[in-house]
Amino acid sequence: MGHGNRGRLTVNHGGAWRLYANTLPDGSQAVGTVARGEGDIGALVLMPATGLYVQINANTLRPLDQRKVKAALSGA
Numbered sequence: 188m189g190h191g192n193r194g195r196l197t198v199n200h201g202g203a204w205r206l207y208a209n210t211l212p213d214g215s216q217a218v219g220t221v222a223r224g225e226g227d228i229g230a231l232v233l234m235p236a237t238g239l240y241v242q243i244n245a246n247t248l249r250p251l252d253q254r255k256v257k258a259a260l261s262g263a
Contacts, residue, residue: 196223199219200219208229216232
């Protein structure tokens with residue numbers, strides 16, 4: 188049994204983040220969309236105060252593996 192895409196992030200830089208988040212935390216910046224596996228898609232948001240990327244769905248903010256986000260953004 189393989190787990191080839193387990194934990195994989197797919198980033199759509201400039202994607203339609205407003206489909207997943209109507210508002211953003213103060214000072215944050217929408218980057219696009221992020222998908223964790225299949226069907227778990229949300230807004231990819233950069234929190235400038237900490238430099239961390241998070242996923243936002245409606246009013247829920249979830250942390251992301253920063254190495255995976257940066258790798259996906261760089262196209263690796």
